[in-house]
Amino acid sequence: MQIAPDDIQVAGTDLAIHWTDGGESYLGLEALRRACPCAGCCGEPDVTGHIDKPRVSYDPTRSFELRSYGILGGYAFQPLWGDGHATGLYSFELLRRLAAPDAQHPPA
Numbered sequence: 712m713q714i715a716p717d718d719i720q721v722a723g724t725d726l727a728i729h730w731t732d733g734g735e736s737y738l739g740l741e742a743l744r745r746a747c748p749c750a751g752c753c754g755e756p757d758v759t760g761h762i763d764k765p766r767v768s769y770d771p772t773r774s775f776e777l778r779s780y781g782i783l784g785g786y787a788f789q790p791l792w793g794d795g796h797a798t799g800l801y802s803f804e805l806l807r808r809l810a811a812p813d814a815q816h817p818p819a
């Protein structure tokens with residue numbers, strides 16, 4: 712069975728995800744935005760395969776605010792950020808991996 716979120720909630724500046732396997736992940740919204748996997752944030756390889764990571768500027772009050780989100784095709788999470796950025800598709804696997812370092816520190 713593919714792992715998927717069965718509940719996603721914004722808790723303050725964190726995204727709290729409950730997974731179908733019973734696990735829970737907490738992701739800081741700012742860290743989530745900074746990990747945006749879209750081409751505009753991560754860059755695209757040129758013909759030689761070299762990737763120039765673009766310089767991304769964030770608005771401190773809006774870029775890390777989650778306005779809404781969608782679940783795409785049952786495999787990815789697509790956030791709409793307060794500054795209008797919505798091209799990042801986070802596969803569930805990526806979400807789970809991003810949350811891993813915090814897994815040892817669940818909020819009280």
Ligand SMILES: [Zn+2]
Pocket residue numbers: 747748749750751752753796798799
């Ligand atoms: Zn992006």
